[in-house]
Amino acid sequence: MTYGPDAVAHDASGKTVFVSGAVAGDVVRAVLDREEERWSHARAVEVVEPSPDRVRPACPYAGVCGGCPWAALSYDAQARSKRASVVDALARIGRMGEERAERLVSPLVSPGEPWGYRNKVELAAVRAGGRVTLGMHGAGEGDVVRVKSCMLLDKAHSGTVKSVAGALSYLAGSNGIDLERVGIRISRRTREVEVALWDRPGAFPRAQAAKVLEDALRPTSAVRVMQKGPAKARRIAGVECLSGAGSWGEVVGEERMRVSAPSFFQVNTKGAEKLVELVMEALRPQPHEEAMDLYCGAGTFTLPLARRSGFVSAVESYGPAVRDLRRNLESAGLDNVDAVGGDAGREFPDTDADVIVVDPPRAGLAEDVVRRLSEQPARAIAYVSCNPATLARDLARFEQAGTFSPRRVTPVDLFPQTFHVETVTLLERA
Numbered sequence: 001m002t003y004g005p006d007a008v009a010h011d012a013s014g015k016t017v018f019v020s021g022a023v024a025g026d027v028v029r030a031v032l033d034r035e036e037e038r039w040s041h042a043r044a045v046e047v048v049e050p051s052p053d054r055v056r057p058a059c060p061y062a063g064v065c066g067g068c069p070w071a072a073l074s075y076d077a078q079a080r081s082k083r084a085s086v087v088d089a090l091a092r093i094g095r096m097g098e099e100r101a102e103r104l105v106s107p108l109v110s111p112g113e114p115w116g117y118r119n120k121v122e123l124a125a126v127r128a129g130g131r132v133t134l135g136m137h138g139a140g141e142g143d144v145v146r147v148k149s150c151m152l153l154d155k156a157h158s159g160t161v162k163s164v165a166g167a168l169s170y171l172a173g174s175n176g177i178d179l180e181r182v183g184i185r186i187s188r189r190t191r192e193v194e195v196a197l198w199d200r201p202g203a204f205p206r207a208q209a210a211k212v213l214e215d216a217l218r219p220t221s222a223v224r225v226m227q228k229g230p231a232k233a234r235r236i237a238g239v240e241c242l243s244g245a246g247s248w249g250e251v252v253g254e255e256r257m258r259v260s261a262p263s264f265f266q267v268n269t270k271g272a273e274k275l276v277e278l279v280m281e282a283l284r285p286q287p288h289e290e291a292m293d294l295y296c297g298a299g300t301f302t303l304p305l306a307r308r309s310g311f312v313s314a315v316e317s318y319g320p321a322v323r324d325l326r327r328n329l330e331s332a333g334l335d336n337v338d339a340v341g342g343d344a345g346r347e348f349p350d351t352d353a354d355v356i357v358v359d360p361p362r363a364g365l366a367e368d369v370v371r372r373l374s375e376q377p378a379r380a381i382a383y384v385s386c387n388p389a390t391l392a393r394d395l396a397r398f399e400q401a402g403t404f405s406p407r408r409v410t411p412v413d414l415f416p417q418t419f420h421v422e423t424v425t426l427l428e429r430a
């Protein structure tokens with residue numbers, strides 16, 4: 001498999017062909033739909049001989065809905081392929097060589113069940129001829145698929161998608177609301193359910209929206225998130241509480257966290273707990289030590305670091321997440337954290353840390369952050385990554401600087417049925 005939805009094949013000349021709708025080991029009939037100089041893309045139209053790793057997807061929408069691109073691949077094969085993608089990225093992009101990469105990368109850790117693990121789904125909205133359709137992002141670009149349930153959500157809530165989509169399609173159609181998407185966060189532990197309606201600033205039928213949602217699923221919180229600028233950038237013009245708490249609560253290990261709708265929070269709660277466990281095991285912060293947490297979000301690692309170490313400097317660029325972090329620290333009674341809002345490079349803490357956590361977005365660490373980290377006297381860094389390619393690039397930069405070197409890379413399966421893989425890397429002084 002590629003680090004993507006497709007399987008890889010080669011044509012008679014040896015050229016790489018990415019094949020959608022196939023899994024590794026299949027013999028398929030496929031139609032070539034794109035040809036580039038160095039690679040082609042094809043779409044499988046018939047499975048002639050199924051791979052021993054092919055399974056019947058547990059979800060009836062697999063293949064149409066874009067949420068589970070690897071649903072036809074057995075879980076064992078998913079685990080092998082994800083570890084292989086990490087090894088491959090370290091060997092090729094990190095220039096570590098196959099043998100060293102194989103030694104560094106542990107087997108994939110699976111924190112929970114391969115289905116029903118998500119605490120969040122996002123529905124896309126499309127308007128056509130006055131009608132609004134809400135559904136999951138389809139497998140094809142721009143497609144929206146109407147589904148009755150989502151098997152990635154906890155079983156008890158799998159029908160939530162249908163009730164929310166039904167209620168809001170009617171509301172948006174009849175009121176001309178320009179809904180862009182709808183986020184639903186659900187916690188099995190706290191029983192909190194939040195629905196977030198993403199649109200643009202302007203008139204909005206607040207009371208009606210709150211009533212429709214109340215009738216559909218009685219959420220503990222309903223909010224409206226107003227965006228500005230391009231949709232992908234997710235810049236926020238404001239958040240309005242329509243009913244209930246105005247934020248969503250979850251328990252991660254020993255911490256209770258509240259998160260507002262626009263803030264990042266891991267979609268797999270058991271997975272987030274496993275990350276915290278791996279990071280704390282790797283760093284073993286001590287009460288006399290200072291810690292740093294860059295890209296800290298609402299505090300998934302900041303709170304456990306603050307309980308174990310003397311002081312934590314935390315940096316996060318997204319305003320709503322910084323506010324969540326401060327509120328979470330206050331609720332937890334932790335006053336040994338300097339929570340700074342801003343870019344991790346520009347606001348790099350002016351302090352000497354003993355242990356450091358970095359958990360950047362997919363783009364990885366900016367070069368100036370690698371440089372500033374390299375100047376730190378820290379004994380260890382835990383690098384949490386959701387992108388093996390940028391992780392490998394950054395590890396190579398630390399090695400080039402001769403400051404920190406990876407000792408262990410642990411892939412963690414936060415996103416079963418997809419190609420995505422999270423990793424926790426322990427770096428120690430080179």
Ligand SMILES: C[S@@+](CC[C@H](N)C(=O)[O-])C[C@H]1O[C@@H](n2cnc3c(N)ncnc32)[C@H](O)[C@@H]1O
Pocket residue numbers: 264265266294295296297298299300301315316317318321342343344345359360361
């Ligand atoms: C993968 S999330 C991790 C958040 C947190 N550690 C957690 O586990 O919930 C990455 C975080 O980095 C923040 N971020 C993105 N770019 C940043 C930057 N240049 N400086 C600081 N934080 C940034 C995002 O807003 C997001 O909260």
